[in-house]
Amino acid sequence: MIDLLSIEILKPRWTALIAKLSETFGEELDLQGIIFLIGVQELGKGKKDFSKDEKQDLMHIATCKLLSMHGFYELEKIDSEGWPHYKMISKPPKMQLKEQDMLLKQCIIEYFKLRGILDSQS
Numbered sequence: 001m002i003d004l005l006s007i008e009i010l011k012p013r014w015t016a017l018i019a020k021l022s023e024t025f026g027e028e029l030d031l032q033g034i035i036f037l038i039g040v041q042e043l044g045k046g047k048k049d050f051s052k053d054e055k056q057d058l059m060h061i062a063t064c065k066l067l068s069m070h071g072f073y074e075l076e077k078i079d080s081e082g083w084p085h086y087k088m089i090s091k092p093p094k095m096q097l098k099e100q101d102m103l104l105k106q107c108i109i110e111y112f113k114l115r116g117i118l119d120s121q122s
Contacts, residue, residue: 010102013109017118030103034108038062042084057083066107067092 021037022028030035040047040057042065048057064086066075073086095103112118 007102010105010109011069013118014105017109017112020112020117031104032059035059035062035104038065038108038111043082044067045082059100061086063104066104068112069107069110 011077017034018028020080021034036055036059039062040050042061043058059086065084067073068075068086070092072088072090072092074089076085076087080082109118
């Protein structure tokens with residue numbers, strides 16, 4: 001099983017990240033909004049209008065990027081239009097929805113720490 005942070009440890013870190021992102025973007029983002037934001041960041045094309053399918057693809061890119069931090073995916077290639085493509089290295093274990101959310105939140109916190117958005121104490 002994946003070593004998930006306990007709720008007691010994760011909650012203040014998540015709250016700090018939400019506060020930081022809310023301050024930056026002027027609105028409170030939820031988990032799905034943050035995943036979308038990471039997808040846009042990973043695509044690297046800046047802010048633009050995306051189609052519904054592109055938005056789904058961005059969420060997929062972000063999820064693969066986040067799960068690559070635990071070795072489940074790795075970047076396979078970037079296509080001719082600049083879209084990253086990931087391949088599954090190992091299948092994530094079956095988890096309850098709450099555990100999935102905790103894993104994603106943990107990965108998101110690490111993602112923003114690596115980019116200097118959160119300090120290492122958060």
